[in-house]
Amino acid sequence: MHRLAIRQRAPYRLVSRPLYRSYTQEKPAKDAAPEHVSEEAAKMSKIMGNEGPDIQGQATPVQDILKEDENAKRNAPKVLKEDLKSGHTAPPPKTGTRSFSTYSRRLLEVAVAPDLPSAHETVQSHKFPLPPLPLPPNSHLQQRYDPLVQQLTNLMMRDGKKARAQTYMATILEVLRTSPAPVYNPARPLLPGAPPASHLPLHPVLYLGLAVDSVAPLLRINHVRGVAGGGAALPVPSPLTLRQRRWRAFKWILEAAEKRQNRGSGKKLMFPHRVAQEIIAVVEGKSSVWEKRQALHKLATTARANLGRMRR
Secondary structure (H helix, E strand, O other), X not given: OOOOOOOOOOOOOOOOOOOOOOOOOOOOOHHHOOOOHHHHHHHHHHHHOOOOXXXXXXXXXXXXHHHHOHHHHHOOOHHHHHHHHHOOOOOOOOOOOOOOOOHHHHHHHHHOOOOOOOHHHHOOOOOOOOOOOOOOHHHOHHHOOOHHHHHHHHHHOOOOOHHHHHHHHHXXXXXXXXXXXXXXXXXXXXXXXXXXXXXXXXOHHHHHHHHHHHOOXXXXXXXXXXXXXXXXXXXXXXXOXXXXXXXXXXXXXXXXXXXXXXXXXXXXXXXXXXXXXXXXXXXXXXXXXXXXXXXXXXXXXXXXXXXXXXXX
16 A cells, blocks of 8 residues: 655744834934035036036125024024124125125015016017908908909809819919910900910919900890880890900800810810810910800991880
């Protein structure tokens, strides 16, 4: 049989240990007392080979403080009292240091309330300069574009998609800016006071306005019944306002641009390019819009005789 050796466990021993430790701080030894700042600075200067701290020039002498404070003078050490009685004063400061006491200045700084606003804080200022008054007409956010550009952009808008119309207008102005200078046609005179052709690409909005206003009709034809006394409708011319004239002229330009052939892929993508090419053709006198304007004015000249019948 195998004998199982049972190891006897040693009995527990009760060790008397304190239940708590004393965390009271022991008094530091006299040799471990911290050094003064000036003493430490003096030792550091001695190690580095520099001059010691300027204690006399950068601090207020004790004699000056005791002269102004009677309580401190009464409790001062015996050595200082003897110096005051003998009239001994502090040594003069070193050259390049201040020769006045900062004690009164510190008292003045303490006496001033730090919460009171200064003169710079009470004055209201602006981060950016104020705009001159009256404000310019294009300072409004919704009216910052040229009136002609805004009107023609709304005219190109379809199904309320104004962002697409704005993209078209930006592309049209970009093509006008990057295209070469047009060549004027003497047979198709533009508006009086038109700038030289070389200046137009530098100002695409002026380029667009010159083309639209040059082919804008002055009149429109209305067919009115009973002018001659019967039931027949006779053509009667009537003047147009500036916005109406521009609307009619740009309508003609858009119709002529629709008939142009694309020079690239994508009908919608090339649409603003075709409109820009038509505007250039208008300035050069090569567009069919000139014939429409001339035919309308010729018809209005013929129909102006019917105005006298309407007054009767």
